[in-house]
Amino acid sequence: MKCKAHYYNLMQNHSLNFESSESFALESDKQDALRHFREKFYIPKQANGEDVLYFTGNSLGLQPKTVRAFIEQELKDWETLGVEGHFHAKNPWMPYHEFLTEKMANVVGAKPSETVVMNSLTVNLHLLMVSFYRPHGKRNKIVIEKNAFPSDQYAVQSQIRFHQRQNAKRKTQNEDWLIELAPREGENYLRTQDIEKILEENGDEIALVLLGGVNYYTGQAFDMRRITEIGHKTGAVVGFDLAHAAGNLFLQLHDWNVDFAAWCSYKYLNSGPGGIAGVFVHERHSENFELPRFAGWWGHDKKTRFLMGDEFVPIKGAEGWQLSNPPIFQLAALRASLDIFEEAGMKKLREKSVKLTNYLEFLLSEIQADRIEIITPNNPNERGCQLSIRVKNADKSLFKSITTRGVIADWREPDVIRVAPVPLYNSFADVWKFAEILKDCLIKK
Ligand SMILES: Cc1ncc(COP(=O)(O)O)c(C=O)c1O
Secondary structure (H helix, E strand, O other): OOOHHHHHHHHHHOOOOOOOOHHHHHHHHHHOOOHHHHHHEOOOEOOOOOEOEEOEOOOOOOOEOOHHHHHHHHHHHHHHHHHHHHHHOOOOOOOOOHHHHHHHHHHHOOOHHHEEEOOOHHHHHHHHHHHHOOOEOOEOEEEEEOOOOHHHHHHHHHHHHHHHHHHHHOOOOOOOOEEEEOOOOOOOOOOHHHHHHHHHHOHHHEEEEEEEOEOOOOOEEOOHHHHHHHHHHOOOEEEEEOOOOOOOOOOOHHHHOOOEEEEOOOOOOOOOOOOOOEEEEOHHHOOOOOOOOOOOHHHEOOOOHHHOOOOOOEOOOHHHHOOOOOOHHHHHHHHHHHHHHHHHOHHHHHHHHHHHHHHHHHHHHHOOOOOEEEOOOOOHHHEOOOEEEEEHHHOOHHHHHHHHOOEEOEEEOOOEEEEEOOOOOOOHHHHHHHHHHHHHHHHHO
């Protein structure tokens, strides 16, 4: 654990004076202007009828109470209108995805024309790499985190293999096209200066930089603005997987000049299991119809889509990357949640999030236990709401004990408990209770 002085600095930086008493937590909740948002969500119950302590909004967000009505509206229109619902439903299905565009764009700091809701995350990463990973000559490498989420690793490796096979036919050499960013020996997360160095050193060989906005394991948030700037300077395209950043960080994708991004919506964006995902394509690419892309009829010019011609004419902007007509029930669920985000505002959510997570960090620092260590950066600018707690000797019994006591966190192999206090529905009291339970379980061991 970090020394106390570190936490005092952190507290001063955020002008907060944390205390470890329960009354402090209760008072903090009273003063929290966003506290009523918790009422908008179903909190799962324990067997004893009490709310669970839910800290896995970084994995699956809770259900907004309004989701049911949003989906029922579409069920009703389908029941009474059949196919006519495409035009005559209360919320016509034909343009339904457009109802979400602006709200989603606001969540990630994009222009509406740069954003679309479609497919699932890994599918979208592939579709975007078709357009934005264009290896040529010696500029053929992709840069990712060494401990990127496995699906990203598989996607990137398979894209590389796909291009290498094509090149093999043209008899070029197939050297390793992957650069993995690893923390320094003995350190838990990457230093921005090291990322910059690798980008600069390998500049003329990098075709694509594809990092997570927030690393799923360590909870480290990357300096996306800086990485984009350096990546562009070296001639690379820069994209981000925002699975753990969308709805968590205050993002400014347009201003940061990011080329593209993709994210799922079932984590912080509460769209439900397997919910429909989001995509960002910077407007400077919106009319670049020379970019290769896989096409489908939903990406075709809306004015002529139903003329059923055989020549694909892409819509300008992110919508031009769509393939299929989208799943309306999924859109309806996400729409319910995005309305809540619109009401709360990402800036305010992020402000509360920083306080909540700093508070969690403070309480953990008060626990004198050498069995646990926080591996998430301690600078609030370098993390979202998640703290990753490494358990010595990969002893999973601690995780099992807190689970038995009503905590829903998650265990990520080999040795980490991830805990994410989410500002929309977690309270300071939740965080305080969690710390008490963790302390208790550590003592009893
Ligand atoms: C960082 C990251 N990338 C990719 C995925 C895979 O998402 P999907 O199954 O929606 O494609 C996840 C899922 O948790 C993730 O956390």
